[in-house]
Amino acid sequence: MNKILLKNAKLGHKLVNIAIENDIIVSIDEVDSKHSEFNDYKVFDALGNTVMPGLVDVHVHFRDPGLTYKETIKTGSYAAAHGGFTTVFAMPNVKPVVDNPQALKNMLSKNSTDSCIKTYQYASISSNLDKSDNTDIAAMAELGAIAFTNDGHGVQTAGVMYKAMLEAKKHNKAIVAHVEDDSLINNGVMNAGQAAEKLGLPGMNSLSESSQLARDLVLAYKTGVHYHVAHISTAESVTLVRIAKSMGVHVTAEVSPHHLLLDDSMISMDNPMMKMNPPLRSPKDRAALIAGLLDGTIDMVATDHAPHSQEEKTGSMLTASFGIVGLETAFSLMYTKFVKSGLVSLNTLLNWMSYKPLKAFDLAINKIEIGAKANLTVMDLNHAYQIDASQFVSKGKNSPFIGEKVFGKTLITISKGNVAYHI
Structure with missing residues (x-):
């Protein structure tokens, strides 16, 4: 079974830990609350950044x-x-x-x-x-x-x-x-x-x-x-x-x-x-x-x-x-x-x-709730960064926005219950 714990994620105004088993969100607990032990989970720390639907x-x-x-x-x-x-x-x-x-x-x-x-x-x-x-x-x-x-x-x-x-x-x-x-x-x-x-x-x-x-x-x-x-x-x-x-x-x-x-x-x-x-x-x-x-x-x-x-x-x-x-x-x-x-x-x-x-297209929307499919992303919304083509993982670097100062950097992406990207 694929088990992931996304900890210290900002969801609304709360800091939460989100547990995922295979591709399903199985628990969402506030960080300072009592919760189950997750010793056998692979842990990813959101460091207080915002989690949102994928x-x-x-x-x-x-x-x-x-x-x-x-x-x-x-x-x-x-x-x-x-x-x-x-x-x-x-x-x-x-x-x-x-x-x-x-x-x-x-x-x-x-x-x-x-x-x-x-x-x-x-x-x-x-x-x-x-x-x-x-x-x-x-x-x-x-x-x-x-x-x-x-x-x-x-x-x-x-x-x-x-x-x-x-x-x-x-x-x-x-x-x-x-x-x-x-x-x-x-x-x-x-x-x-x-x-x-x-x-x-x-x-x-x-x-x-x-x-x-x-x-x-x-x-x-x-x-x-x-x-x-x-x-x-x-x-x-x-x-x-x-x-x-x-x-x-x-x-x-x-x-x-x-x-x-x-x-x-x-x-x-x-x-x-x-x-x-x-x-x-x-x-x-x-x-x-x-x-x-x-x-x-x-x-x-x-x-x-x-x-x-x-x-x-x-x-x-x-x-x-x-x-x-x-x-x-x-x-x-x-x-x-x-x-x-x-x-x-x-x-x-x-x-x-x-x-x-x-x-x-009549598809189920992405939600962050217990029982939902684990399709979510963690974004740093607070720190500016510069768009840099050398940081692209796409083969294509063809963008007119190179050099732009922006906010909203992806830190972690979880799709189908797997970590597809992390910084």
Whole structure:
């Protein structure tokens, strides 16, 4: 039996010792109270730091198999644990794409053996993510795909999306949409607007997102499917989701920390670390995203963790790969900018980064109580530190936040009853 004692952890206003057997919390005792002896437990000391439910990220790229020079399930899951995450959802755009039952079986097995945390697996909506057909959603739903997405590609044909929604609804699965109309991208490398014009770089029209989202929300209204918007980035998209929710559409949405904290006015030079898809939008868009998160239109925060090699993120935005890493910086950035600043409470942040992601996908939420699954993390919320790429355990070091002073450092992460990370 695997036995762990997490001692001297701050839970609310109390210092407690939390005993875990296998993957279940079996006791929570105040430090100064009488309790059972734990002589045969492996002890981890929280040193008075805050324990909280494990974080959840519904949007990560682990690049395994096929692109393991960027990341592997082992390094990616360890990076997640280093960031305080106990559960992640892995995207299907690996090589080979997770677009058939056998590929899904392989991924589920690999996630089970290689990941140090709980890793759910998405499967794709269409073959190779970009073909005008539908995958065998029924078979892959039966095997355990958490949901279906063509992340990295917008579904260009309404008929493909409609059929996917009907099938997903039949099997009580969500459609997770990367909304992007290819005809409006114009080979852009950043948001179309004044910043792109000033830098002489081709811009991506923001209508590429909102126009396809409008189409999908109408389809979701008709089919009744759970439709989840990945990495929402424009003011128009926030408005559309708000209207759809008022109409009773079963829609949820996620936003990334970088779209909340950065915008295209901050791109003062041709900087590959500021290249991601969707791109950083205008200050007006960023303000709308923050407002949408605060009023509940946007349900959760997700990183879109996208590791690349150093070579792929150097040179010009014209040639560099899209995407940045986020698992090891997400909580600290959000805690510092939103909680430490006094804008929201820690519990609100945990709603966005733990409770709501699980609830949206009909999964049991992480709780710190006797009888609950042991998915928790200990954070030092009191001491500032500097984000340092050399401290990342992810293979990817591609972040625009290097050098930022933040609070909220992960000390211990316990997932599935095992210590996945400790400092």
